[in-house]
Amino acid sequence: MDVxxxxxxxxxxxxxxxxPIPEKLLNRILESARLGASAGNLQPCEFIVVNELKAKEALFPALKWxxxxxxxxxPEKDERPVTYIITIVNTKISPSWGLVDASIAMENMILTAWSEGVASCWLGAIDKENIRQIFHIPQNYNIEFVLALGYPKEKSVVEDYKGDVKYWKDTKGKYHIPKRALRDIVHFDIY
Ligand SMILES: Cc1cc2nc3c(=O)[nH]c(=O)nc-3n(C[C@H](O)[C@H](O)[C@H](O)COP(=O)(O)O)c2cc1C
Known part of the structure; x- marks a missing residue:
């Protein structure tokens, strides 16, 4: 798929x-995070790949869907993500811009995965202290996001925004995602 x-x-x-996600693709996903833009090229992001069943089961209760x-x-037990990637930021390396770098890494990974048919969910509503304990993450790291990955078992479509940004699921389990129109968010030459 083109970009x-x-x-x-x-x-x-x-x-x-x-x-499972093939190892080669998982490496490409991680490479796309490694090579993302980074403020001052400080590169404070690190990634914990969670593939092992016990670790995935420990992580699951720390996530909100x-x-x-x-x-x-x-997701039910038989439709949970097959791999997670926890994105953490070393605050000793980058005290101010880590969240931006982490977000860039996340989007790079999401798009690399999707270009090969692997879908994802960016998770920010996460129990960070629990995750810190489970994965022994040192205090000088911010735990920014969890990326849930796997081949899709549900569908989602974009809808025109009609006064409410709240997304919904229909009776067939398909997501409908309202997006604001270009005319409402783009200004040419002056606000
Ligand atoms: C920073 C950020 C945090 C998010 N956190 C969660 C989350 O904790 N749980 C969840 O189910 N989805 C989460 N999402 C996914 C959003 O709900 C989703 O992007 C939004 O509904 C729009 O749908 P779309 O990604 O299909 O365009 C997050 C997305 C972003 C960018």
Whole structure:
């Protein structure tokens, strides 16, 4: 898929087929994070890949899925992500811009994955202290995000914004994601 097609067809997915991500693709996903832009080229981001079943089971309760439609977004046991990537930032390396660098790394990973058919959910509503304890993450690291990955087992489509940004799931389990129109968010030459 070309870059634009990858970007516009990407949607958040929270239910996954139980098919592992090939190691080669996982490496490409991580490479795309490593080579992302970084303020001052300080490169404070590090990544914990969670592939092992026990670790995945320990992480799952620390995550919140689709807050606006809870609990309908929760994946059942046989549709949980096959791999997680926890994005952490060494605050000794970058005290101020780490969150921006982490966000760039996240989007790079999401798009690299999706260009090869692997869907994802960016998770920010996470129990950071629990995650710190489970994975022995030192105090000088900020735990920014968790990326949930896997081949999609549900569908999601964009809808025109009609006064409410709240997304919904229909009776078939498909997500509908309202997005504001270009005319409402783009200003040419003057506000
Ligand atoms: C910074 C950030 C944090 C997010 N945190 C969560 C989360 O904790 N749980 C969740 O289910 N989705 C989370 N999402 C996914 C959003 O709900 C999703 O991007 C939004 O509904 C728009 O859908 P789309 O990604 O398909 O365009 C997060 C997205 C971003 C960018």
């Amino acid at each position: 634009y097609k990858t970007i516009i067809s990407r949607r958040t997915i929270r239910k996954f087929k139980q098919k 689709a807050f606006s439609i809870a609990p309908r977004g929760n």
